[in-house]
Amino acid sequence: MLRHDLPASLVVFLVAVPLSLGISVASGAPLAAGLVAAVVGGIVAGALGGSVVQVSGPAAGLSLVVAELVQVYGWRATCMITLMAGVLQLLLGMFRVARAALAVSPAVVHGMLAGVGIVIALAQLHIVLGGQPQRSALENLLELPEQIINNHAHGVAAGVLTIVVLLVWTRLPKLKVVPAPLAALVIASLTAVALGWDITKVDLTGGFGSAAGPLWPKGDWHAIVGAVVLVAVLAGVESLLTCVAADRMHDGPRADLDRELTAQGAANLISGTLGGLPISGVVVRTTTNVRAGARSRWSAVLHGMWVLLATLAFASIIGLIPLEALAALLLFIGVKMVNLGNAKDLSGHGEMPIYFVTMGAVVVIGLAEGIVIGLGLAAIIALRRLTWVSVEVQQHAGRWRIAVTGSLTFLGVPRLSEALRTIPTGAPVDLDLHVDFMDHAAFETLHAWRLEHERTGGTVDIDELHDDWYSAAANGTRVYPAKSPPQLDRWYLPWAYRRGAADPVSEDLLTGTREYHRRTAPLVQPLLTRLARKQTPSHLFITCADSRIVPSLITASGPGDLFTVRNIGNLVPRYGSAPLDDSVAAAVEYAVKVLGVRTITVCGHSGCGAMVALLGEAPELPSVQRWLRHGRQSLARFVAESPGEEIGPLDRLCRTNVLQQLDNLRTYPMVEGLERAGELELTAMYFDIGTARVHALSEEEPLSPVPELRTG
Template sequence: MTATTAPLGEFETMKKSWPQDLLASVVVFLVALPLCLGVAIASGAPPALGLITGIIGGLVVGSLAGSPLQVSGPAAGLAVLCYQLVSEHGLIMMGVVGFIAGALQLLAGVARLGQWFRAISPSVIHGMLAGIGVLILGSQFHVMIDDSPRGSGLENLLSIPEAIYKAVFPMAMDSHHLAAMVGVATIAAILIWNQFKPKSLAMVPAPLIAVIVGTLVAGLAGFDINRVVVPDNIVASLNIPTMEALQRGLAMDIILLGVVFAFVASAETLLCATAVDQMHTGPRTKYDKELRAQGIGNMLCGSVGALPMTGVIVRSSANVQAGGKTRLSAIMHGVWILGTVVALPWLLALIPTSALAAILVYTGYKLVNIAQIKKIATYGRVELVIYFSTLLGIVVFDLLTGVIIGFVLATAKVVYTFTHVRVDLEDNEMANRTDVFLHGSATFFSIPRLASVLETVKSGRAVHVHVEHLDHIDHACLDMLGAWEKQHNATGGTMVMEWKDLRDRYASPYQKMQDEGSNGPDQPGDGPKKAPPVLEPAA
């Protein structure tokens, strides 16, 4: 029954909300078009391959998605990986790697592993996005002045002063300064529009305004600079893998690249879906279904050699903010991209590549989210170390190495957290009482530390063990405390486990009122109190 009613309900919603979805699809299209072109250029691929991915992301993935309001297409987060792939293995291998990644995503979705892709430390994810942002900024800064990116991310960053010098002090016959003027005008248009756009035009995206401004500046001034190359026939741009490329796809390094693409694309997609869920009150994401849809989409992109795709937060948030209600808006945005490619290729050919690169320079800057860094800092210095280690690992080495560094550090933090306990002891000679305060996680790893502190307690003391600040306590520690209690009782002392403090920490206000109306708290000297039913509360 459920299987039949859900689609019917969605179809009924589409019939009612199609005007809002139609308007939202136009807004998403205007956001997606320049980004499809720009991400393709940043990936070292022809712009048409980015447009094909946008079309598949709308028509196919939009129809199958588990997150109806999420919009998929070529993403800046994969541009760095794609550029490295094209540089090292050639453009023909992009389709092979994308197909492998899509197949892995489809299998993961069938195996219901969608939720597990979200089990990654936020510090690693945001560090990864920031690292990608820095790499995009470094590489596209050179494209913005009609120059070529350097061999590595670090070289791109270190050579930015050289690029600035070329733009300010051009040599004869160079056009670096002309492209730079278009790039600066493009970024200025984004900043000004974001700050001063009229309320009546609030839904018009800044990237579209920026592309228009950059194109007008270059066209009206007659600048002889690089422009987007779009074929008259989109079919002619297909990058279908050859038999030789498919055979190379069996090599271990290519398979490993497919795994990396699948991991990064899935993590970015599902994190984006989670963020989209927080923006609206409609249907929640079905993560396994979304993963299967992404897998099918990437297999199709791989089959024609287009760029791989992910769910994209910029397009998705534009969809929600524009009033999108159902998956119809994502599907229709793919229709608009297809119509533009078929009917207006001459219009796309007017766009300077420096304008698209400037948009990506700004996008890379925004990925290094200062507000997010401040938020991570509130969770402690260790989280900041994980964040910046991931970022630097990506910039200095590569994306996979940076993510591994971050993942190892995050795992080490978890291991430390669950193996570390702080024991504070307060001794009151006048009251003949000793209070023992436990902080952190009391596990069997903590027994030596706990035992060494308890050995310093004087005989005959009334010992109160406070556990309200514990994140976790296991049975090994409870058994050790029980054994120590017996030894301490033999010396004339007592031990009280302050379970009430722990119960008060997690109890509802109503439960606390009930407790206050009962026989009162445990009193000193009454002997050890039994624990409440839940011995291992979660922090």
């Protein structure tokens, strides 16, 4: 294991040192405080944490909170707040509430980090340009033109050089072995020494001794408690979200979130005691760790040890780093924190406003206020979705249909009442309720209208397609206490079972399409968006064109699962057979060579009309008769076999035909070669329409049911 973790720990160490120093600068803390947090985060959180690959340390996302605390209470009091935040995290971890942190909208978290990134970038830009950051992001922005015009000192050159190296380094593949932050600081430092630039250098002469211990903060205890909770929650949420993201990056053991939160609490308690910055799981270091090949928690622990040794042994060398170069590094990190890719991912779920509102509020108002505003907006949007209701009214041949979909609460009563007023007095009405919740106000509105409509000669037929919310309330029985899982509106039923008797058949397709757009498209759109660029089906599914066979229904498959070929009789022409027909061969060739399917399934069914024709009842259809020549082998096999089973000749031929098509597939050299090599599997299925059962076919067992999934 160490042969993977040791080199990975060195890579993370090279990334952690410059970032820890930079975050100390942004936080207004002693430079050694960031290194203390890196050591403690690596050793303590790494050894005790719930994730085997997560790397913890000082995080840029917490720097604004720390900077404000340092200004209000001073550095040593901030250390005490960090210590108490660690105690709170320990308690939360022991009470196993870590999963609750995942209820925070990722849009708020990403928006908060983006806002913090902008604030950091604007503040550090002033240091790069040789000036001093102002008290707020807006003031920094207003003062920026003057800084650009008036400051052209050596420190500016060091900062600009650092940014140039950071931008160029990642574009040079052969140099990626050395992390870009380390390379940028080394080059800027060596250039400053060689050219004798007048710069401000990092002061680590006191080593870890310069990181003073905690003192009790003075001030309003309400504000102090609020600060402790803010640090604990922000650090905890960022750690747990990073933990969840880390699980997607590796194939090792899954993370224990409660253990991770407890470990973060222990690390913050120790870091605050030793005079270090607050600690959380860090995405940049964790991603670097996984990409470097880490397999266990030893990588994080070793990286902390390397930081400790480097600080003790090479403090004088670290002291050569220009502060302007560290500011440039933080500027670069701040810009990278504004990840528009996250905003794009959120757009498909309608959460982009949360992202930008949170980001803007953090920049303009403040971190805590921005988070509260973001959470409030997320709650409003969630409430709106939970109470969404659709009321549609249609009229065909004098009969009216009202379809109510969603959550029918008092918020939807105005829309419902408006729709009900459009129904003429005395008209027959079909009321379809596809609601997952109905409150008392909505029930009273609906029930009063129904009674009045029936009193004036109308009829109301109510069909509840979901739960019986209306009938339960009307009968005075207990209404379900919570919303039940949503279901689609009987999508599996044929059109004839869903339309009114007088509805024209010609409108079925358009009506079905409108139904799809209204109900199904919003549900499948996020999935299809991900599948739009490429298909990766696992099966080639060859079945009959019979309208009663619905492949996705009988296999419970979804978009992207099955590459489907349908023809009369689910036939596969033999390789090179006459009459020539390349349609099936082209599909097999494309599925195997381009899509890389691992299974080809031929699925037949009971009562197949093509098999009826092969038994001697062929219709006078020339094209059909030519196509059915590809079924001669099936007929010959059927004649050669003894009946053996108490089934009719038609069903026996339908099953024999499926097995014969597997033999026909094996006449294709590419199929035969892949099957022999174990890279392709051929399977046979048979669907009994009358019983709605799917069976597996084989030479040994001509008909065996597909095993059912059992629970309990």
